[in-house]
Amino acid sequence: MTPEQFNSTDYLPRGCYPWPDLISPHAEQMGKDMDGWIDNDYTFLTEKQRKIYKKMELHMCTARMWPHLTYEQAIPCNRFMLQYVALDDQVEHSSLEEIQELRIRCTDILRGAQAKPEENALYHHMAMIRDEFRAFMPDLWFDRFVYYFYQSFRYGIELEYPYKIAHRPPSLNLYKTIREYSVLMRPYLIFGEIESGLVLPEHIFEHIVVQKMISHMTLVVAWQNDLHSLPKEMAKGTEVFNLVFVLQQEYNLSLEDACAEALRIHNEELASLNDLHKEYREFGEYQEHVDKFVYYAGVGLQGVNTFYLETNRYKHGGVGFAWPEDNHAANNSL
Structure with missing residues (x-):
């Protein structure tokens, strides 16, 4: 299989998860909001970058992952989607x-x-995200959101750095550990608590079974992302932080065999999540809270996969990605 022959739809087609594939009724307005932020606020980006971000339609990721949010609830979630993606890029x-x-x-x-x-x-x-979330979510939830933001950045983006600089992937074992955080999904997953109106109390949220399910959910999205983003990353030529590349190095696999193994790992992760949720039913009066947490997160897993299939962000050749422009960044420090 050549890079041009790779199609992520062959591995993760639409509707491949056991949760409904939905979209927010506010999607159109959310798109108008995001385009306005890009045009009027994100002026530190070049005109070319702003056009590319608008073509990505990142608001559709928000609309598909959390389709049950009210419009008011969706605003900071949508704002964070653009902020965090642009920040990472x-x-x-x-x-x-x-x-x-x-x-x-x-x-x-x-x-x-x-x-x-x-x-x-x-x-x-x-700052707007902070104020908007604080207007309708309790301190317990917001502190959780801040911690997950910090955690993903500190143990994800920062731990990737030496491997990206060296153009050398880590071992598969270490890669799986770092990728759980570098996919940046942890702060997003708890948006399901906004949808359900059920914020898990701390002793339930910190329960080892809940935390293990969150790990599985996060890694399902990581393996989704690695498969869907592969065309963009093959075009770059120097990217090493992708499960397919790590598997090729670890086991000396062809591209086709590495993709098949990546899909197997993804499927195993999903099965572990569902098996754990099905088996452990010892949350007493909070069992319904946990079930809804898993359900809304599952809708998110389904939704982000559909977004990956629809977006221009990961097109072959990297033409849909807003690559940093060094000469511009030098004069407009982040």
Whole structure:
């Protein structure tokens, strides 16, 4: 199989998960909102980058992952979708120190610091996200969101850095450990608690079974992402942080065999999630809360897969990706 012959639909087709494939009734307005943010606020990006981000239609990821949100609830979720994706994309060529500074600053803003007038939209929108979530979600949930943001950045993006610089993938075992965080899905998964109106109490959320299910959910999305983003990453030529590339290195596999093994790992992850949820039913009065948490997260897993199949973001040749432009970034520090 040549790179041009690869089609992620052959591995993860639409509707391949045991949850409904839905879309928010507010999707059209959410798209208008996001285009407005890109045009009017994200002016630190080049005109070319802004056009590419609009073509990605990232609002559809929000609309498909959390279709039950009210429009008011969807606004900060949609805002965070753009903010976090752009943030992750645009640190591609940043130093580790710059990445760490960005994480510290964004976390400080989430915890109450004010964005400075000279700071770009990534910081100002983070402050808006904070205020919008705090308007309708309890402190317990918001603190959870902040921690998951920090955790994904600190143990995901930052731990990837030395391998990306060396153009050398880690072992499969270490890759799986880091990828659970670098896929950046943990803060998104708890948006299902907004939809259900049932925020898990801390002693339930921290339960080892709930945490293990969250790990499985996160890794399902990681393996989705690695398969769907493969055309873009093969075009780059220097990307090493993808399950397919790691498997090729670890076992000396062809592209076709590595993709088949990646799908097997994905399917095993999904089965482990569903088996664990089915077997452990010891949450007492909170069992319904946990069941709804898994259901809404499952709709999210289904929804993000559909988004991957529809978006321009991962087109062959990397033409749909908003690659950082070094000359522009030098004059507009993140």
